[in-house]
Amino acid sequence: MEAVLTHLRGAIERGEYAIGDKLPSEAELCRTLEVSRPVLREALRALQTMGLTASKTGKGTFVIASTVEDPTFGDYAASDLLEVRRHVEIPVAGYAALRRTPENLDHLAHLLDRMEQETDTTAWVAMDTLFHLAVAEAAQNPAFRRVIEEIRDALARQSTFLSQLGDRREQSNREHRSIVEALIDGSEHDAVEAMSHHLDRVETSLTDIVRSPRASSPTEGGPEA
Numbered sequence: 523m524e525a526v527l528t529h530l531r532g533a534i535e536r537g538e539y540a541i542g543d544k545l546p547s548e549a550e551l552c553r554t555l556e557v558s559r560p561v562l563r564e565a566l567r568a569l570q571t572m573g574l575t576a577s578k579t580g581k582g583t584f585v586i587a588s589t590v591e592d593p594t595f596g597d598y599a600a601s602d603l604l605e606v607r608r609h610v611e612i613p614v615a616g617y618a619a620l621r622r623t624p625e626n627l628d629h630l631a632h633l634l635d636r637m638e639q640e641t642d643t644t645a646w647v648a649m650d651t652l653f654h655l656a657v658a659e660a661a662q663n664p665a666f667r668r669v670i671e672e673i674r675d676a677l678a679r680q681s682t683f684l685s686q687l688g689d690r691r692e693q694s695n696r697e698h699r700s701i702v703e704a705l706i707d708g709s710e711h712d713a714v715e716a717m718s719h720h721l722d723r724v725e726t727s728l729t730d731i732v733r734s735p736r737a738s739s740p741t742e743g744g745p746e747a
Contacts, residue, residue, distance in 0.1 A: 524687060526557055526565040534574050534585055545575065545583045564686070571595065571683055572732070590732045595679035600728055603676050607721055610669050611654065615701060615717035616710040618660035626660035630702050638695050646691060647681045653698055657717075660705060680724075688727035697723060 530551075533539050545566075546554070552562050566583055569575040572590045577583050593600045618626070633653050640646040651674050658666040670677075684690040697720040704712035 523561050523564040523568070526555055526562060527568050527687070529555065530565060530569060531572070531574065531590075534569075535588060537588065539585045541585050541588055543585045544581070545585070547582065568683065568687065571679070593680075593683065593728065593732065595676040595683065598673065598676045600680065603673060603680065604721065604725055604728075606669075606673065607724075608718075610666065611657070611721065612714055612717045614658050614661045614663075614666050615704070615713040617663065617666075618657050619705050619708055619710045619713035621662040622660040622705050622708075623662075626656065627702075627706055630656050630660070630705065634695070634698055634702055637698065643682065643685050643691070647678050647685065650681045650694070651678050657701065657705075680728075684724065684727050684731075687731050690723075690727055693723060694720070 530545070539545060545551070548559060548562055548566075551557075552559055555562070566575070566577075569583075570577060571593050573592065573594060574585065574587050574590060575583050576586045595603060598606075630653065633649055633656060637646055637649045637653065640649065654677060655667060655670050655674070658670045681690075681694075684694075697716065700716040701713060701720065704716045
């Protein structure tokens with residue numbers, strides 16, 4: 523999927539598909555790039571997330587921008603989502619360190635263990651959102667949970683995007699482990715630092731994806747299978 527995305531993104535950025543152009547049909551792209559339809563559809567979804575294309579029902583996929591500016595996850599732009607997360611999840615982690623119950627810690631530890639063993643991206647992403655909800659619950663303020671619930675779909679979309687393109691899963695597991703260890707220790711300072719570091723890494727990964735394609739210009743005949 524990453525190779526297909528790089529190929530199509532490069533073609534758009536080089537102007538081979540100009541703004542307003544319709545991309546070839548899925549069937550044609552599958553034949554040309556020699557990939558399966560599920561792989562192609564994942565790449566097309568990533569192009570839309572990056573803001574390069576838009577899908578029109580019954581008409582196809584059209585190019586709407588030539589450069590990646592700010593990926594969109596559901597109803598929220600990445601920059602807006604990150605801004606809210608910094609203002610909510612960092613202090614929430616501090617509160618959670620001070621207020622967490624043994625049940626909260628058991629739940630978080632169990633989730634983390636499952637995430638570290640999980641190999642399926644979809645299942646891991648589902649647990650990733652549950653993890654952040656569980657931290658909010660540990661802060662013992664239902665309003666915090668409501669905020670995370672509101673952005674839950676966007677968090678899942680962002681997590682999927684970063685797992686597929688930024689190879690974030692193992693790194694994220696380590697960052698989550700640091701958060702849980704700070705909560706176990708009851709250290710507000712360490713919990714705030716751990717969550718801040720986690721969100722810094724999310725921002726860095728997003729920036730790396732946006733600023734530079736993951737590979738050089740595709741070879742003749744399309745991406746490697």
